[in-house]
Amino acid sequence: MNLNIYLGLLHQGEATLAESFRQVSEGHGSEPDIHFLCQTLAKQCDKHGEVLLPIVERYGKDASEHEPERLHAQGLSETRSGPVGLLRDLQDLYLLASLVDVTWTVVNQAGSALRDAELLAVVEQCHKETEVQLSWLQTRMKQAAPQALLVAD
Amino acid sequence: MVDRITDIWGARTPFEREAEWPSRVDYALQEGLTERDVDHWVQSACVLCSNGCGCDIAVKDGVMVGIRGRAEDRINKGRLGPKGLFASWQGVSNKDRITQPLIREGGRLVATDWDTAMKRIVERSKQLLKEKGPLSHGFYTSGQLFLEEYYALGVIGKAGIGTPHMDGNTRLCTATAASALKETFGADGQPGAYEDIDNCDAIFLYGHNMPETQTVLWARILDRLSGPTPPKLVCVDPRNTEAARFADVHLAVRPGTNLALVHALIREVLQNGWEDPAYIQDHTLGYDELKSTVEEWTPEAAAEVCGVSAHDIRTAARIFGTSDRVLSTVLQGFYQSSQATASSCQVNNLHLLRGMLGRPGAGLLQMNGQPTAQNNRECGADGDLPGFRNWHNPRHVEELASLWNVDPAIIPHWAPPTHAMQIFRYAEQGSINFLWVSATNPAVSLPELPRIREILAKPELFLVVQDLYLTETASMADVVLPAAAWGEKTGTFTNASRVVHISDKAVDPPGDARSDLDIFLDYSNRMGFTTLDGTPLLTWEGPEDAFEAWKDCSRGRPCDYTGLSYSRLRGGSGIPWPCNEENPDGTTRLYTDGVFPSDPDYCENYGHDLLTGAEVEPESYRAKMPKGRAWLKTTKYHPPHEEPDDDYPLRYTTGRTAYHFHTRTKTGRSRTLNAAAPRMWVELSVEDASALGITEGDIVRVSSRRGLIEAPARVSGVRPGTVFAPFHYGYWDSTMASGLSDSPKDSQKTAANELTITEWDPVSKQPLFKNAAVKVEKIRDGDGPAPAPNTTASRQAGASRQAGQQQ
Numbered sequence: 001m002n003l004n005i006y007l008g009l010l011h012q013g014e015a016t017l018a019e020s021f022r023q024v025s026e027g028h029g030s031e032p033d034i035h036f037l038c039q040t041l042a043k044q045c046d047k048h049g050e051v052l053l054p055i056v057e058r059y060g061k062d063a064s065e066h067e068p069e070r071l072h073a074q075g076l077s078e079t080r081s082g083p084v085g086l087l088r089d090l091q092d093l094y095l096l097a098s099l100v101d102v103t104w105t106v107v108n109q110a111g112s113a114l115r116d117a118e119l120l121a122v123v124e125q126c127h128k129e130t131e132v133q134l135s136w137l138q139t140r141m142k143q144a145a146p147q148a149l150l151v152a153d
Numbered sequence: 154m155v156d157r158i159t160d161i162w163g164a165r166t167p168f169e170r171e172a173e174w175p176s177r178v179d180y181a182l183q184e185g186l187t188e189r190d191v192d193h194w195v196q197s198a199c200v201l202c203s204n205g206c207g208c209d210i211a212v213k214d215g216v217m218v219g220i221r222g223r224a225e226d227r228i229n230k231g232r233l234g235p236k237g238l239f240a241s242w243q244g245v246s247n248k249d250r251i252t253q254p255l256i257r258e259g260g261r262l263v264a265t266d267w268d269t270a271m272k273r274i275v276e277r278s279k280q281l282l283k284e285k286g287p288l289s290h291g292f293y294t295s296g297q298l299f300l301e302e303y304y305a306l307g308v309i310g311k312a313g314i315g316t317p318h319m320d321g322n323t324r325l326c327t328a329t330a331a332s333a334l335k336e337t338f339g340a341d342g343q344p345g346a347y348e349d350i351d352n353c354d355a356i357f358l359y360g361h362n363m364p365e366t367q368t369v370l371w372a373r374i375l376d377r378l379s380g381p382t383p384p385k386l387v388c389v390d391p392r393n394t395e396a397a398r399f400a401d402v403h404l405a406v407r408p409g410t411n412l413a414l415v416h417a418l419i420r421e422v423l424q425n426g427w428e429d430p431a432y433i434q435d436h437t438l439g440y441d442e443l444k445s446t447v448e449e450w451t452p453e454a455a456a457e458v459c460g461v462s463a464h465d466i467r468t469a470a471r472i473f474g475t476s477d478r479v480l481s482t483v484l485q486g487f488y489q490s491s492q493a494t495a496s497s498c499q500v501n502n503l504h505l506l507r508g509m510l511g512r513p514g515a516g517l518l519q520m521n522g523q524p525t526a527q528n529n530r531e532c533g534a535d536g537d538l539p540g541f542r543n544w545h546n547p548r549h550v551e552e553l554a555s556l557w558n559v560d561p562a563i564i565p566h567w568a569p570p571t572h573a574m575q576i577f578r579y580a581e582q583g584s585i586n587f588l589w590v591s592a593t594n595p596a597v598s599l600p601e602l603p604r605i606r607e608i609l610a611k612p613e614l615f616l617v618v619q620d621l622y623l624t625e626t627a628s629m630a631d632v633v634l635p636a637a638a639w640g641e642k643t644g645t646f647t648n649a650s651r652v653v654h655i656s657d658k659a660v661d662p663p664g665d666a667r668s669d670l671d672i673f674l675d676y677s678n679r680m681g682f683t684t685l686d687g688t689p690l691l692t693w694e695g696p697e698d699a700f701e702a703w704k705d706c707s708r709g710r711p712c713d714y715t716g717l718s719y720s721r722l723r724g725g726s727g728i729p730w731p732c733n734e735e736n737p738d739g740t741t742r743l744y745t746d747g748v749f750p751s752d753p754d755y756c757e758n759y760g761h762d763l764l765t766g767a768e769v770e771p772e773s774y775r776a777k778m779p780k781g782r783a784w785l786k787t788t789k790y791h792p793p794h795e796e797p798d799d800d801y802p803l804r805y806t807t808g809r810t811a812y813h814f815h816t817r818t819k820t821g822r823s824r825t826l827n828a829a830a831p832r833m834w835v836e837l838s839v840e841d842a843s844a845l846g847i848t849e850g851d852i853v854r855v856s857s858r859r860g861l862i863e864a865p866a867r868v869s870g871v872r873p874g875t876v877f878a879p880f881h882y883g884y885w886d887s888t889m890a891s892g893l894s895d896s897p898k899d900s901q902k903t904a905a906n907e908l909t910i911t912e913w914d915p916v917s918k919q920p921l922f923k924n925a926a927v928k929v930e931k932i933r934d935g936d937g938p939a940p941a942p943n944t945t946a947s948r949q950a951g952a953s954r955q956a957g958q959q960q
Binding site for chain 1: 765794
């Protein structure tokens with residue numbers, strides 16, 4: 001069974017995303033909506049990690065320790081500056097959140113086939129919040145793009 | 154006549170439920186004149202608050218000399234409040250008026266003629282459009298222009314220039330009203346009417362200090378309260394307002410916790426089975442999610458977060474749940490606080506759950522803060538598409554393009570309009586280089602003033618300011634345009650009860666001042682904006698042409714004006730929209746049949762996630778098949794982002810007094826009103842004052858992470874842990890030695906927004922003026938009581954109700 005690998009991937013993915021939201025919140029403090037919302041969304045990711053943890057532990061760590069590492073995505077190491085930098089950082093967040101989003105989908109499939117009600121309840125609770133994170137990033141990028149790409153210095 | 158400074162609401166004319174509100178005609182005339190001396194009276198409506206009272210202007214020898222309420226008007230039945238009585242004509246007939254255009258030469262503003270000033274604007278505008286394109290232009294207007302002026306600017310911005318960077322100071326006052334109505338019902342438009350006061354059994358005021366912000370509407374409530382069948386009254390406000398003194402339940406919540414409170418009210422309604430299951434089934438969507446979101450909010454849980462008693466929450470919920478007809482009004486206490494749209498939507502939800510809409514007395518008013526805010530929203534000067542059209546709906550964009558005979562591609566529809574705070578951010582970053590400010594004073598009214606002053610002073614920003622007076626903002630402009638005031642031009646406007654009034658020109662403007670409409674039309678002509686046929690974009694010659702054009706634009710939309718005309722609006726009462734062939738006399742209440750404007754082809758927007766502001770995409774909206782049902786939208790409660798801590802242990806909230814409007818450009822020039830509330834003060838609770846060793850009148854410094862102010866302390870009935878500051882007191886009349894365009898010294902700082910945070914609601918983008926963390930320290934002893942009125946919420950703690958004496 002490889003579900004444990006994917007649960008580990010998801011758990012790590014939420015932690016990476018949380019950290020990256022915090023990084024963008026700090027790095028773009030002059031954009032108040034981004035500053036505050038990224039903090040809120042980071043906390044949402046923390047919460048996802050918390051409710052997922054008992055399931056991760058129930059399925060146990062993967063025996064082949066290397067495999068999950070190879071699957072993980074890197075978080076944002078630093079933020080960029082200026083309007084174009086902001087846009088690009090939001091795109092990076094979008095990629096990370098997309099990975100988490102589709103991982104929830106994949107885990108949900110396995111959970112359904114397993115009939116693991118506890119796992120499905122966690123997916124139900126968290127996945128829709130990830131979807132909203134994605135649509136917020138999409139909304140914010142759409143707003144920022146024309147100004148950043150056409151008239152910003 | 155009674156002294157309307159000490160007796161703000163005037164004499165009682167009690168009435169019972171379902172009776173007609175008796176008329177009472179209030180008037181004020183220049184000293185020494187009687188009604189017989191007046192040459193003629195000119196019809197208008199008051200612009201000194203959002204209420205929209207019908208009035209007539211007295212004219213003698215070509216000047217305005219008085220004002221009188223119109224007995225036949227449905228809004229006020231002859232009444233006027235202190236601001237209307239003492240700052241209407243007195244607020245504009247003043248030696249300080251700007252009478253000539255000014256341009257900046259060698260760092261100083263110097264007088265010039267219109268041609269020179271307009272040429273300078275047009276030259277810069279054309280150059281920037283050529284070099285950087287339309288996104289270099291921003292427009293920031295007001296809630297105090299007329300419908301015709303907003304529509305002109307809306308067309309110029311969308312069909313002439315093609316910029317999404319257009320907003321009004323309505324973003325600060327009424328954006329959440331619009332957002333909450335759009336999210337819940339699918340389009341803007343107040344469901345209820347002021348007449349619901351006459352018919353209701355209970356009134357809920359959510360963050361609405363009505364006795365001070367809409368004194369005449371409060372008089373209507375006082376007349377019900379003193380009649381034989383008084384309604385129950387519940388108010389949510391951290392201050393001991395006049396409404397709180399009359400309330401059956403006063404919920405003095407901690408600033409920033411509104412959503413937790415309304416969650417608990419909804420939970421109580423559902424727990425007790427006070428909802429209307431058939432109405433919910435037939436007319437709403439989203440019940441299950443709403444129910445599960447409020448589940449954790451027991452009265453005890455909310456009591457803990459909000460700092461009120463669980464018993465009071467239960468009592469309030471029982472009044473809401475068991476009264477036959479409830480009227481709710483919502484204003485800045487919700488709109489300018491944390492989770493504004495979510496909290497305001499919950500009030501809509503309460504009404505939907507009980508089917509409490511569309512019947513006399515069963516009403517909902519998401520209030521406006523300014524007299525013409527509604528028109529800014531309707532006409533698109535706040536960036537929205539005119540006629541409550543949906544920028545996400547290609548057919549709506551096509552409709553406008555065909556109406557204006559322009560290429561649909563020029564109309565900004567690729568993203569939501571840019572809200573005020575973002576416009577200023579773009580100006581800060583240097584991507585907006587042309588900013589035109591009309592009839593508003595951001596140098597005092599926006600949050601975090603030190604930052605705003607820096608932005609307005611940027612040399613690369615070309616700032617045009619159009620106003621009556623040389624405001625704090627105008628003094629920083631590159632070009633200042635003198636505008637005609639109320640009474641000096643003709644136009645229409647619409648209040649929070651959807652009632653349209655005409656305001657006719659009574660006298661000529663002073664000097665070379667021109668109406669805002671004339672200025673916008675002149676700009677459009679000089680810029681050479683054209684239609685697809687090459688003809689001028691705007692060919693209107695005056696306000697009535699603009700009104701007729703607007704009627705076409707509003708046709709078939711929720712705000713349908715096609716049944717109105719200048720001649721119909723003259724004489725008699727104002728008329729509520731929609732007014733068209735089906736409703737020739739207008740429409741008192743919307744949604745009498747429980748059918749809402751949520752159809753995907755008709756709605757004004759597809760909604761947002763209330764936590765983040767993420768847009769709902771058209772496909773997913775359509776897939777939910779609203780079919781005229783309303784959305785029970787909600788989200789989880791989150792604590793405010795800035796909460797008190799060791800360094801800044803108190804909560805800061807800002808607001809208003811009955812005697813002033815906004816930054817006092819008019820009311821501060823009324824000797825009577827100015828005497829009633831002459832200078833800045835800050836309010837502390839008895840407990841906090843005592844802990845800090847502060848007594849009434851002591852000079853204190855209030856500081857936040859953004860800045861500081863210094864003012865005398867009023868020890869008032871504000872809730873413990875909370876500091877209140879009125880936001881009216883900027884610098885135009887202070888004794889600052891330096892020019893207005895310089896930053897004030899610390900000891901001179903009085904503007905409440907020196908301290909506020911730059912943050913906004915994720916959906917409505919309304920800034921948070923009512924939640925920040927501050928500390929207070931005493932600087933020195935005072936020399937008497939603080940200069941705060943004792944007739945209102947700022948009353949000194951322990952003073953009796955009837956004290957009523959001014960400092």
